[in-house]
Amino acid sequence: MDDLISEFIAECREMLEALGGEIVAWEASPDDRARLDSIFRFVHTVKGNCGFFDFPRLEALNHAAEDALAEVRAGRRHADPALVSAVLAIIDKIAEMIATLDAGEKLPEGDDTSLILALQERAEVTTAPVAATVAEAQSKASAPRTIRLSVELLDRLMSGVSDMVLARNELARRLRETTSEVAVDGAFERLSSIIAEMRDAITRTRMQRIENLFVALPRMVRDLSAELNKQVLVDIEGGDVELDREMIEMIRDPLTHIIRNAVDHGIETPAERLKAGKREIGILSVSARQSGNQILIDIQDDGRGINGKKLVEKAIAAGVIEKAEAADLSHREQLSLIFEAGLSTAKQVTAISGRGVGMDVVRSNIERIGGIVEVDSTVGWARA
Incomplete structure (x- = not known):
């Protein structure tokens, strides 16, 4: 039982x-x-x-x-x-x-x-609708057949394959040294091919579709939008990109932090958006793609953007940089100040996004796994 x-x-x-x-x-x-x-x-x-x-x-x-x-x-x-x-x-x-x-x-x-x-069912519904959805063609596709395996078992399999590779290399060395004319070249090449295929297959068992990381985002954005009286449409693409399952877990918190910041501080209320000449519904786009041996995750929102000059002013006031040094900063360098501890353009720290934790923690967590995080923005539109 x-x-x-x-x-x-x-x-x-x-x-x-x-x-x-x-x-x-x-x-x-x-x-x-x-x-x-x-x-x-x-x-x-x-x-x-x-x-x-x-x-x-x-x-x-x-x-x-x-x-x-x-x-x-x-x-x-x-x-x-x-x-x-x-x-x-x-x-x-x-x-x-x-x-x-x-x-x-x-x-x-x-x-x-x-x-x-x-x-x-109630006769009258007083709850205002909040737009939050996922637009991804891949979700319509039939899911692959899967089984659940423990990570420990996968590690044992990988260890076994590594031992097989060592044994093959030793066999290759001895075959080169022997003077026997036994025809083993074909069989040895076949063995090498099988081991290579098996090693690749087992390596892939540790991979997961990145949609496992994205799947919780629509619900999270919906709840945040309702709490903040905002309307946000979520557009997710690239869920079929594969990433090591441990790496997926390690970038989950940084991704969540960025998304919460975008909804809380980036995207305006419907009234503010209408006043700025925008649609009431904000757009939050999350996409993943593979470029060579790199996985690129792009997060964009059409919110108010990040004011680089305000960041510079706060950095000077906090003693992060000198006033003379600030004058020579490019636009990208100004925006990079958001990764300094305690710096933000938000008027106040809220319990929804920051919780007192800044983008410096996001950067350190991403860099810990060998990644890079960059931010680009114009006032009125943001991208991270």
């Missing part, structure tokens, strides 16, 4: 990673039946498994979400912001319970009535 529960937890965690983005994308395109069916299948599957494992509280939450989604599938309800927020709240609670089970603890008793009642 323990093995079955572990498999259930692993499967749920895997599906939950992508579900938040799917729900946000479904809100932006309520007629997307494929996404609705995907969300429905998740809660339906978890509900069934909960009945088998005797998790009544978890089963009740999934059952309530399933009923609400079934109404939408039948055309009797519309995917309004209130319903989407309620479904997301249910998913959050499910994720919290799965984390509890994963920690080896029992699910606590609790009253989820308010979460379930929020799913019920």
Whole structure:
């Protein structure tokens, strides 16, 4: 039974990673039946498994979400912001319970009535819609077949292949030294080819599509936008680019910090954008592409931009640079001051983006893995 529960937890965690983005994308395109069916299948599957494992509280939450989604599938309800927020709240609670089970603890008793009642249809919806979606053709493609493997097992396989390479090299040396006329050249070349292919294949098992890094962004932007009374459209491209799974985890926090800064300090409120002659909805673009042996991640927003002159003034006041030195700084060098500790053009540090942590931490985290972070901006439009 323990093995079955572990498999259930692993499967749920895997599906939950992508579900938040799917729900946000479904809100932006309520007629997307494929996404609705995907969300429905998740809660339906978890509900069934909960009945088998005797998790009544978890089963009740999934059952309530399933009923609400079934109404939408039948055309009797519309995917309004209130319903989407309620479904997301249910998913959050499910994720919290799965984390509890994963920690080896029992699910606590609790009253989820308010979460379930929020799913019920109301005559009037007062929640203002917030635009946040993912525009990526690759998400429509069929997902590759996958299995779950521990990193320890992958490391053992890689170690075994390394030993095979050493053994092959030793064999090659001895063959060069021998005077025997045994015809082994063809077999040896074949062995070398097989080892090379196996080494490449095992190396690729440590790779993940970068969409695993991007998948949480739409949900995060939606929540931030609602909290800040802003409207932000997320455009994500390049999710099929592959990166080492450990590197993906190491750039997760810096990427999150940059995105939160863009929504909090970069993109203006609808009223401010209209006053500046812009659309009410801000655009946040995140893309990844491979160039040679480098992976380039580009983050752009059409917000207010970064004022280089204000950064220089703050740097002088903070004693980071001298006034005479500041006069010779190029525009790019002015913007680079944002990576100095404690420097920002934001009027105040908020609990949403900075939390007292600046872009200097982002740069140090990226440089720790051999990366480079650069920023470019014009007032009224930003790019990082």
